[in-house]
Amino acid sequence: MMKVYFKTLVYNPFPKNDDDFELLDLATDRHFEIYNESYYRDAGFIRGMVDLYIDDGLFVNHIYTDNIHLTWLSYLKSVLGEMHPKKSFIAYDGEMVSTYLERDSNGENLRLIYGNHKTTWIPSNQLKQAIVKGFMEFMSHTNRDVESLKYMDQEDDDEITEEILEANEIYEKMLSDSKKGKPLY
Numbered sequence: 001m002m003k004v005y006f007k008t009l010v011y012n013p014f015p016k017n018d019d020d021f022e023l024l025d026l027a028t029d030r031h032f033e034i035y036n037e038s039y040y041r042d043a044g045f046i047r048g049m050v051d052l053y054i055d056d057g058l059f060v061n062h063i064y065t066d067n068i069h070l071t072w073l074s075y076l077k078s079v080l081g082e083m084h085p086k087k088s089f090i091a092y093d094g095e096m097v098s099t100y101l102e103r104d105s106n107g108e109n110l111r112l113i114y115g116n117h118k119t120t121w122i123p124s125n126q127l128k129q130a131i132v133k134g135f136m137e138f139m140s141h142t143n144r145d146v147e148s149l150k151y152m153d154q155e156d157d158d159e160i161t162e163e164i165l166e167a168n169e170i171y172e173k174m175l176s177d178s179k180k181g182k183p184l185y
Contacts, residue, residue, distance in 0.1 A: 003055050004126055006075075006134030008068060010048035013037035023049060023062075026141035035143050042066075044161045046142075050075070050092070050134070052112055052119070060117045066094035069163040072135045075101075076170065079110075079128040087113075101127075129185045132174070136184070139171040 009023040013034060024034055038046050046068045052059040065071045070091045078088035078101045087102040090112070097115040104110070109121035174184055 001126070002120075002122070003053075004122055004130040005053050006130055007051050007053060008048065008072075008134065008138040009051070009062070010034060010038055010046055010068065013041050026138065031141040032143050035141065039143070044164070045069075047094075050138075052130075054119060054122075059112065059119055060114050063092055063097075063099070063114060064094055065092045067091070067161070067163060068138065069161065069167045072138060073163055073167055073170075075131045076135055079124070079131050125185070132185045135167075136171065136174065139167060142168075 007025075009025055012022040012024050014037065015022065026034060028034070035046065045066055047064075047066050048068050049062040049064055050068060050071045051062055070093050074089065074091040078090065087100045090099040090101060092099050099112070099114045101110050102113055102118075103124070104121055108124055110124050110127045111119045111121050113119075178184055
């Protein structure tokens with residue numbers, strides 16, 4: 001069986017100079033500091049990469065997004081019952097490359113299509129598990145108390161991005177379900 005997983009990286013909000021585009025894994029002791037500063041500097045959005053790995057190899061290249069929460073929500077919705085019968089668009093906000101999940105004719109396998117690149121067919125349950133695990137890992141390193149955060153030039157509290165609020169709500173429900181022993185996938 002192939003190994004399938006996702007990895008999320010965010011842009012370093014503490015660059016040494018303006019040309020520094022270092023990527024950071026949130027799984028560090030500084031995860032809240034990194035998240036909060038990214039939120040502040042990028043008007044309430046978290047920029048970075050949500051990458052798919054198959055057998056420890058990166059699919060295509062790093063896939064950039066201006067809104068990691070939106071990207072994760074589109075992946076989740078595509079495998080948690082909201083997917084179009086044949087294909088589901090994946091929102092890599094900022095990328096001008098068509099990205100979507102495609103379902104095979106019998107509905108048992110999925111593949112990610114990024115521009116002209118296609119993964120091999122992956123069993124639906126295996127990709128769903130990788131998506132849920134990747135989302136839960138990312139969210140575990142975020143500051144879900146976004147109402148307490150302000151970003152540069154924010155005028156009022158009503159400007160929190162809806163993707164962050166929706167991702168927080170889904171994460172809290174999934175976390176609660178897992179603590180009750182309910183399977184996440």
